Amino acid sequence: MSALVLPDAGLPVAETFGPTIQGEGPTAGQRALFLRLGGCNLACDWCDTPYTWDGKRYDLRKEIGRVPVVELAEWAAGHPHAIIVITGGEPLLHQRTDAWRSLMAVLRYTTRRVEIETNGTLAPQPVSLGVPRLTFNVSAKLANSNMPEERRIKSDTLEVFADLAHRGRARFKFVAAGPDDLEEIAALVERFRLPPHATWVMPEGTTAERTIEVARALADDVIARNWNLTMRQHVLLWPGERNR
Ligand SMILES: Nc1nc2[nH]cc(C(=O)O)c2c(=O)[nH]1
Ligand code: SF4
Ligand SMILES: [Mg+2]
Numbered sequence: 079m080s081a082l083v084l085p086d087a088g089l090p091v092a093e094t095f096g097p098t099i100q101g102e103g104p105t106a107g108q109r110a111l112f113l114r115l116g117g118c119n120l121a122c123d124w125c126d127t128p129y130t131w132d133g134k135r136y137d138l139r140k141e142i143g144r145v146p147v148v149e150l151a152e153w154a155a156g157h158p159h160a161i162i163v164i165t166g167g168e169p170l171l172h173q174r175t176d177a178w179r180s181l182m183a184v185l186r187y188t189t190r191r192v193e194i195e196t197n198g199t200l201a202p203q204p205v206s207l208g209v210p211r212l213t214f215n216v217s218a219k220l221a222n223s224n225m226p227e228e229r230r231i232k233s234d235t236l237e238v239f240a241d242l243a244h245r246g247r248a249r250f251k252f253v254a255a256g257p258d259d260l261e262e263i264a265a266l267v268e269r270f271r272l273p274p275h276a277t278w279v280m281p282e283g284t285t286a287e288r289t290i291e292v293a294r295a296l297a298d299d300v301i302a303r304n305w306n307l308t309m310r311q312h313v314l315l316w317p318g319e320r321n322r
Contacts, residue, residue: 086177088144090116092130092167094153095321097160101312103215103251103278105193109160113150116142118167120197120230122223124253124282130167147180154190165195173203185209198239198250199232207247214239214248220262222255222282236270243276251308255282255292260299267305274304286314 096111116138118131129136154162162185172178182205185192191211194202198218206212216239219230242248250272252263260279267277279300281292289310300307316322 086147086180087175088146089113089150089172089175089177089181090142091145091150092116092127092142093321094145094150097157098322099311100161100163100193101310101315102280103193103308104249104306105161105191106308106311110163110193111154111157111160113162113164113169115164115166115169115172117171118197119171119199120168120219120223120225122219122225124223124255124284126284127167147177147184150181151184154184158190161191161193163193163195168197168200169194170196170200170202170206173200173206179205182206182209185212197230198236199230201235201238202242212247214242215251216243216248217251217253217280218266220252220254220259222253222259231266233270236266240270240272243273246276249276249278251278251280253282254279254296257295257299260296260303263305264303275306277305278308279305280308280310283310284313285317289313 092114094113097109098112100106100108100110114130116130121132129141186209192209193213193215195215195217198216202214218236219225223230239248243250254260254263263279266272279296281289281296283289283292293307293309297307312322
């Protein structure tokens with residue numbers, strides 16, 4: 079990474095970890111560094127990272143600290159053979175900060191592949207779209223998240239991500255708790271004209287047993303609908319562990 083970083087107030091970081099492997103989605107199994115930012119605009123029932131946003135259950139001042147982008151850039155430069163995954167929480171909440179702009183400036187001038195894990199409710203800004211080799215893993219939430227539809231489904235934003243998916247810069251990853259959820263996914267695929275090849279289904283679950291059980295109940299139906307299925311490899315390998 080380049081040393082060309084503007085001074086900044088830093089990003090609210092819950093954790094940095096890796097190299098590990100990207101556990102989910104089209105690049106599952108690839109060596110990856112993770113930057114997990116604090117804050118989320120949703121509060122899903124089955125969230126596996128509530129320590130990034132839930133001030134009722136966690137002391138967020140302890141969980142989240144500001145880290146200057148120059149430090150993040152040095153950390154990433156020390157592990158050149160790994161993709162960079164920016165996740166949260168909801169990382170796109172920070173897009174309008176100087177620190178985010180600096181981070182994107184750093185990433186812009188690298189040959190690294192970058193992925194942003196997002197819940198699909200906040201539109202990607204030009205500063206983020208300007209990073210080559212950056213793709214969005216859009217995990218729009220279903221009713222099983224227990225979030226009201228008007229909070230989790232933002233039509234204008236999903237249209238933007240759908241367009242990006244057709245251009246190979248986004249893919250959709252839906253967390254399904256059982257076969258009934260596939261009808262809800264189908265309705266979204268149709269409504270936003272999501273490309274089937276960019277539509278991924280991932281089993282809900284925080285234990286290996288549960289993830290496998292749900293995936294087995296989904297697999298044939300997912301294949302029949304021309305979509306893709308992804309496990310959560312980090313849950314299979316390191317269930318319940320943070321920083322993996
Ligand atoms: N290994 C690993 N892969 C992941 N892919 C997405 C993750 C996330 O929490 O957003 C994640 C994670 O926390 N760990
Ligand atoms: S959008 Fe993601 S980080 Fe936010 S509450 Fe839902 S599962 Fe958790
Ligand atoms: Mg996650």
